[in-house]
Amino acid sequence: MSVLQRDPQDMLRVLDEGGEPVGEVPDLSDDELVTMYREMYLARHFDTRAVSLQRQGRMGTYPPLSGQEGAQVGSAFALDEEDWLFPSYREHGAALHRGLPLKRTLLYWMGHEKGNRIPEDVNMFPVAVPIATQVLHATGAAWAKKLQGEDAAVMCYFGDGATSEGDFHEGLNFAGVFDTPNVFFCNNNQWAISVPRERQTASATIAQKATAYGFEGVQVDGMDPLAVYAATRAAVEKAKDPGEDERRPTLIEAVQYRFGAHTTADDPTVYRDTDEVEEWKRKDPIPRLEQFLRNTGRLDDEKVEAIESSVKDEVAEAIEAAESEARPEPSEMFSNVFAEQTPEIRAQAEAFAELHERRGDEGFLRE
């Protein structure tokens, strides 16, 4: 039986909190497993540095991901090269696995549109801030792949809060009707800013919402990267049509926790207990995978130290690069609105340039 066919209320697990296998370990090479660990570690370290950049006024509002690395990296790992990824705004970890340079992620949160310009060789869509809107884009993209006869799965991330939006419903419903090659991946981190999961919906699980769309929903321990990988891989394969007319979308609910604030503008102590946070920290996906890798001889102190130091260098370099990026030219505001500038936009751009020339940056920048 496929892992997708289990009762949506029966959560899939591979590793327990101590890193001991309690389910079937997916078939990944030693290298892959260590890379998975390294990327989770990288995501965590990146996150810590990003939060502190924001605190120092070197970056704008930023949404941290700590605690969610297992779900992000584990799931992104299950994608093949040709597959696509549609993120929300928090999937910096999944993005780095896909190959989005950390510098781009930093630039975006530093207020540069360029950060949203995904390199041509990375099959990923830009960040989606309006909640759940990307579910429809991902469905449409998968539908396009199917109509174009390309065999690619389209992964879409969203939060627990996003499941309340109409666009979540419409996207999954279209996917069910048109059998689009989608994997809908809900990062259920228990909170939508201050609103707890129980206030979001009365259904016992989010996975069971798939029933409404006539396809499978599975709940997985989102703090367990190997369980996440296993479920996602099955869903990716199913999306790519293993046999006659078996291509179907899947809804995955990865049960996890956001250790930090919703964004750097948020203070979670106002609405949740530190006890709850502590409890979830004991499920931290990083030590859990590390323990498993150590227990099975794939990782040791030396390797871990090497990873730590390479990760630190990598992040430091990215920050350095992002910070030395010049501020975009103000004229860029007027480009890329349309393929060709309209006369009105051209006139506005010219008027702006003239005034900027005359009054300089002081005529515009506020302190």
Place this chain on the structure above:
Amino acid sequence: MSVLQRDPQDMLRVLDEGGEPVGEVPDLSDDELVTMYREMYLARHFDTRAVSLQRQGRMGTYPPLSGQEGAQVGSAFALDEEDWLFPSYREHGAALHRGLPLKRTLLYWMGHEKGNRIPEDVNMFPVAVPIATQVLHATGAAWAKKLQGEDAAVMCYFGDGATSEGDFHEGLNFAGVFDTPNVFFCNNNQWAISVPRERQTASATIAQKATAYGFEGVQVDGMDPLAVYAATRAAVEKAKDPGEDERRPTLIEAVQYRFGAHTTADDPTVYRDTDEVEEWKRKDPIPRLEQFLRNTGRLDDEKVEAIESSVKDEVAEAIEAAESEARPEPSEMFSNVFAEQTPEIRAQAEAFAELHERRGDEGFLRE
């Protein structure tokens, strides 16, 4: 076990197609049963006349209900005086049960806003044309009743097509979270204009969509008014909190068929087989209930004839009354926008009046 607790894929029935009981006949008096029959009959006759008025150019586009009388009247019958009804645009049968004068329904489809002015003593909302939008109004109204401490259920009608809209999802999700006293009643008539039920969603039933919201969904034979009554009554009671914390909304899927066109502007022969129509006509709720009432001695030829002739008179009178209603004053356009006219609207109304005075109706009316 409540009828609401059955498997959403197991359709509830009370009468078979020949009018023989195959389930528990609900506890309704003879009078009530005959009234139910009469109202279904009235709805059918009203519908026939309305369609022909449209054909004769005496009314605008009109959405017929033939085939759906059992679901409409059976469900409306299950409401108590204090309950509220939120219709879509096709529930003329449910509306007449609630006490909306037929004349109002006619006026509305004759293009008079007055038809949408529900009398003060009728607990019903105006028609909702934008699909599924009324689901949220009904949820909000039920929530208001609960917050105001009033014990009233709020019934909301919508079609199978409506279940694809985001507002359906958001409404049911709110209802589940806030335990609002709602009955969500889906008139699944198999078609959303030309789009068949299977194209609308891949879920096996619409009833099972309730799983996504954490409350019960039940499928009922919508061509069987007694089954509809039984399920709706159970849902109304549940909405009104039979015991400690048991107040919950319910989703009812009434499986039925629209015998005629979507609206008088539609030609169903373009998209569906007459065979299908014929097959469903054999399930017609009116002869079915009639047979049951005759078999159980509640109805005979004489009574049926009396009903027929009183119904004809009633509809004829309503048509007469609607057609002799004066065209609304053009100035009514400018009233009821706000409680008090704004200066701009007042100025526009005055300019209009001046021009109308000067140029007369010929200055405005197109042939």
Place this chain on the structure above:
Amino acid sequence: MSQSQQTQNLTLVQAVRDGLHTEMTNDDRVVVMGEDVGKNGGVFRATEGLWNEFGDDRVIDTPLAESGIAGTAIGMAAMGMRPVAEMQFSGFMYPAFDQIVSHAARLRARSRGRFTCPLVVRAPYGGGIRAPEHHSESKEAFYAHEAGLKVVIPSTPYDTKGLLISAIRDPDPVIFLEPKLIYRAFRGDVPEGDYEVPIGEAAVRREGTDVSVYTYGAMTRPTMEAAENLEEEGVSVEVVDLRTVSPMDKETIVKSFEKTGRAAVVHEAPKTGGLGAEITATLQERALLHQEAPVERIAGYDVPYPLYALEDYYLPSVARVEEGIRNAVEF
């Protein structure tokens, strides 16, 4: 358009269908999607026969969900397809409003050109056909105010086909509003096959020297009729049909006004915040020194569109247009 092209005599809605058919034949990235567009051929028959010819993968009946239609179409467009999404009536575009303004309009800018959105959203639009509630909207101003969208409103069968082909070929999203009052009101010559009418260019429908009247869509007809009536009274009216309301052809608009110094705008949309305001503001911005009278705004009233018993009083009529033009001339 080459000399040798054959022409057909089509209604406006037939021209829509012909435009779709032409581009579907030319370009297999084009798909048509929406409610009832398939076997049923659209509630106005704008997609009649396309499903038979192009099949279920290119003429797609969707579930009843406008945000779903627009949002999936955006995803398709980003992946290299050319979706033409039908909204059954413009009054039912609002559930898709977020997808249209937050995403379709901004995908190119947000991604600095990495992703684009060559999407056409078509909708029957405007009043006058005694339709039910919410079926008679004209809210083009909403879309014209959102940077990143083009908004086209044709008034003749010829323009309809040519503009629709241009819209489908446009690399950016186009809102294509079809005045359903004149879907079948008259016929016009429409070339077979391929041609474009460029987006962003107005057409002078009638030359005149006393006053410029700007209009578009279904209001072009009462405006032309009023202009003819006034001609008989000795008033020479120039009628400019905008055809594209965003981006507006300000050059043509201003040029006409420089000649006449007097103007009126005619649209069905409510007066306040309608495009009449934008046109007026533009005229006084660019040509105040030519202005001899206030620009008259002949528009829908600032009230919800009434049910059909009163709609003729709501819509600008020939008489109202005449009076408005006369005010501009006699000021």
Place this chain on the structure above:
Amino acid sequence: MSQSQQTQNLTLVQAVRDGLHTEMTNDDRVVVMGEDVGKNGGVFRATEGLWNEFGDDRVIDTPLAESGIAGTAIGMAAMGMRPVAEMQFSGFMYPAFDQIVSHAARLRARSRGRFTCPLVVRAPYGGGIRAPEHHSESKEAFYAHEAGLKVVIPSTPYDTKGLLISAIRDPDPVIFLEPKLIYRAFRGDVPEGDYEVPIGEAAVRREGTDVSVYTYGAMTRPTMEAAENLEEEGVSVEVVDLRTVSPMDKETIVKSFEKTGRAAVVHEAPKTGGLGAEITATLQERALLHQEAPVERIAGYDVPYPLYALEDYYLPSVARVEEGIRNAVEF
């Protein structure tokens, strides 16, 4: 406001909270609902402490669904409650757009007064706080173009509280847009307890004789600063703060213009189709004979609102406002 009332020195966002608190105390039909408005007190703390004081039934954290919030609030309003729905940012109102324009705006008209919709939809609005994407919109023109909605945009703490109380008491739906750039930029005296600032009345913030400048919300500050700078150059600028953008106080608008004959409008919203067009059209409609120069529109550009590295270039700055006013004066 009675003489004896105590005043507090509040920021604009505190005035929002005080207005909500006052009306929740006065009228138990008032409920506050939205995302994170409860225990969290709103992402800007506009509802801070209300949940503690009034409890879960009157300060309601909803699921994350804007159409759901607006639509259920309409149902509540129709049943005699007075919901105040918060949209977390005005850029996230679009999912609720259909409910707002198709229902809230029309319930009274559609039902000929049988049902009404005394609903307030509040949202932090506008740019300038280095917020993420989609958080800096100013699209008041969308709502102002829909008949049946009132649209309020305050610029001072005093007005904020008084207008919010008026909005809650208003028998019809009010869109209440709060300029978040000035949520905490300064403080002002705000009476304790009850008072109303009437909807539909503009305020002359500064008298002047050479030119009238119309603005509202956060743009009032750079406009005032520009006016002061120009005063030093000998230009006397009158500044009119609209406060309510729909219905507009055309009387005050026109009166000022009749005095000065020159005008500018300042708003953050994109120029094309923004309220500057409506104001300009109104001025030339009612007072063309006084007009001595084109009305300058100093507005956001017709481009998607840029990420924050460039937002200062997008928003009308003091320098741009000065230049615009000067153009109007020197024409």
